[in-house]
Amino acid sequence: MLVPQAVLSQARHNPSLAQALHSHLIKCGLHDRHPYSASLIDSYAKSRLPHHALRLFLSLPPPPHPVAWSSALSACNLSSNPRLSLSLSLPILRSYPTLPDHFVFATLFNSFASLAPLHLSLAKQLHARFLFSPFSHDDVVKSSLVDMYSKFSLPLCARAVFDSISSFNKASWTAMISGYARNGFKNEALKLFRVAPNRDLFAWTALISGLVQSGNGVDALQLFVKMLREGIEILDPLVLSSVVGACANCALLELGKQVHCLVIGLGFESCVFVSNALVDMYAKCSDLDAAKGVFLGILRKDVVSWTSIIVGSAQHGRAEEALALYDGMVSAGVKPNEVTFVGLMYACSHVGLVGKGRELFRSMVEDHGIRPSLQHYTCLLDLFSRSGHLEEAENLVRTMPVAPDEPTWAALLSACKHHGNAKMAIRIADNLLSLKPEEASSYILLSNVYAGAGMWENVSKVRKMMMLMDVKKEPGYSCIELGKESYVFYAGETSHLMKDEIAALMRKLDEEVRKRGYVPDTSSVLHDMDQQEKERQLFWHSERLALAYGLLKSVPGTIIRIVKNLRVCGDCHTVLKLISTITSREIYVRDTTRYHHFKEGRCSCNDFW
DNA sequence: TTAGGGTTAG
Missing domain, CATH: 1.25.40 (Serine Threonine Protein Phosphatase 5, Tetratricopeptide repeat)
Structure with missing residues (x-):
């Protein structure tokens, strides 16, 4: 043999050796012969040189050997552009319909999974072809199908494939648990997890992360505590990034800080995924300074690191900082993505930078080749309409190439x-x-x-x-964290142990705000009732109860942080601005759509939400 | 040579 097997395997993770081997094989006239060509493609793929792998694959005479094909597909999946897999494979599938082997099927389903939700119809066609192939009983391929259908948000299809698997394998169980959890099938995920033959770190991570993704942050946090109690060793940081995400979604700053300590204790603070999640968590919990601290400590900041801090700054009304960070990102040579532009345009719309926002939209399309989504158009519309360009906003919504939705x-x-x-x-x-x-x-x-x-x-x-349509106004509640405990107040609630002190403070503050010209705005009260009753309803809105409690219990001068499950109403917004002046306190309120930072009688949202 | 868990908007 001209090239020993040892050299071929060493070249797999060594770019220069892979290239040297390629030169040698060209000299020997073997570079386009199987198995040398396939080994070379595999070496290039594993050495993170996907374009070298694809160039060689495309130069081979047809039909390709399935080994070379699946190695080329691995290269596509490892590259940042899995769409290459399809452009590479569709012509081959058309010309040689029976050529794919089980390796090609598994790798192609993997590509479809990473492209979901696009190309579902093609993915199903390939599934049909797999069923009629000689490999239709292969469990590895079926595992990749379970994962693929989970990522297409079709957990029932995933389950059908899962049930056809003949022998246990960890990958299919993990994919199925994740598929249920991330698609909102919480009970099914928990049930499957309970009977899983192997509840390792992968299975726990699949369950916890899936629950975070489907908005079940509290369940995810409880399960994480259970996982720690069961003594599961955290050998890698993946589960931690999800747990940090759960703290972010539930706005649990104190718990988030504790998880941050755990991250440091376990030595995972240099993991960029976890750091990015921490930046987002601190921003979502209204501690932008802490978010910046984590961001500055990231040695190799990627697009998500930059985007997280840009979005965080934008949401807190710090438009200039967000735009300056974008300049820093460009200078650092990090390419922005579609989310970065959502953050930037959001920042512009908050301070009425119409020209800058318009320029960013143009740059996104023309300089960065990003196709605008409905959300980008909604940002542009927000930019126009907030600054009073209503005709232009209406024109945009009627002419844009994507259908407007309810928001x-x-x-x-x-x-x-x-x-x-x-x-x-x-x-x-x-x-x-x-x-x-x-x-x-x-x-x-x-x-x-x-x-x-x-x-x-x-x-x-x-x-x-x-x-x-049986649409009911969801009961409003607000959550406030004080020290290591958090309290929830429902609108109109009068059962709290400190209800008398809370009510007394609220009445006192009501007198003060009225002295400053406050007149109740009852337009958000739907019911047919007299003015006095409407005002009474507003008076007991949950954010006011939480604020009064916070003022009574927190250390004077500290920031008060409240999270609300609904939008803050116009009347409470006026009252909170006035109270920030009266009490000389900074008040952060995160509602369902905006972050409000009340300070000295003003709000970071510029009264627009 | 193929399969499973992770971060940014909404």
């Missing part, structure tokens, strides 16, 4: 209301009404617009629709 119309409607353009508001409200929204907040917005225009028939129509 898009709601954003425009909110801007019309803010700028007092009743005529356009009614036009937009009619569009929103025709979409039959499911969100209670949209109905309230609609009802307010019609009520403002004196269109009582439509007000009643909106309320009837709410009843017909």
Whole structure:
């Protein structure tokens, strides 16, 4: 043999040896013969030289050997562009329909999984071809199918394949647990996890991460504690990045800090995935200084590191900082992605930088080749409408190449209301009404617009629709963290142990805000009741209860952080601004759509949310 | 040569 097997295997993780071997094989005239060509492709793939691997593969005479083909596909999957897998494979599949072996099938399903939700129809066609192939009983291929259907958000299809697997393998169990958990099938995920033959770190991570992704952060955190109690050793940091994410989603700053300590204790602070999650967690928990501290400590900042701090700064109304960070990102040679531009345009819309936002949108498309999504158009629309360019915003929503959804119309409607353009508001409200929204907040917005225009028939129509569609206004609650404990207050709640002190402070503050010209704005109260009752409802909104409790219990001068499950209403927003002046306290409120930073009578959202 | 768990928007 001209090339010993040892050399071939050494070249797998050694780029220069792979290239030297390639030269040698060209001299021997063997570079395009199997198995040498396949080994070379594999070496290039594993040496992280995917383009070398693909160039060699494409130079081979047809039909390709399946080993060379699957090695080339591995190169595609390892590269940052898994779409290459399809462009490479579709012509081969058309010309040689029976050529794929089990290795090719498994690697191709892996490619489809990483491209989901795109190309589902092609993926299903390939699944059909696999079923009619001589490899249809291969369990490794079936495991890749379980993972693929999970990533296509089709856990029932994944389960059907999973049930056809003949012998146990860890990969299929992990993929199925993850598939259930991430797609909102919490009970099925837990049930499968309980009977799993091997509950290793992979299975725990699949379950915990999946629950975080489907919005079950509290369940995920409880399971993480259980995992620690069961003595599962945290050998790699993957589960930690998800746990940090759970703290971020639930806005649990103190717990987030404890997990940060655990990350340091276990020696994973240099892992960029975990650091990125920490940056996001601190930003989402309203501690932007801590987020910056973690960000500055990341040695090799990637696009997610930069984007996390840009988005965090933007959400806290620090537009100039977000834009300066973007300049830093460009100088550091890190290419922005579609999420970066969402953050940047969000920053611009908050301070009315219309020209800059428009320029960023152009640059995203022309300089970075990013196709704008509905969310980018919604950002652009927000930018126009917030700064009063309502006609341009409406024109955009009617001409953009993607269909507007309920939040898009709601954003425009909110801007019309803010700028007092009743005529356009009614036009937009009619569009929103025709979409039959499911969100209670949209109905309230609609009802307010019609009520403002004196269109009582439509007000009643909106309320009837709410009843017909069984849309109920979710009970409002606010959460406040004090020390290591957090407290939840529901709107109108009067059962708290300190209810008398809370009510007394609220009355005192009410007197103070009225002295400063506050007049209750009851437009967000839907029910037919007299003015006094409407004002009473506002008075007991959950964020006010949480704030009063925070003022009573926290260390004077410290920041008060509140998280609310609904949007802050206009009236509470006015009151919170005034209270920040009266008490000389900074108040952060994270609601469902915005971050509000109340300080000295102003809010970082510029009264627009 | 093929299969499983991780971070940024919404």
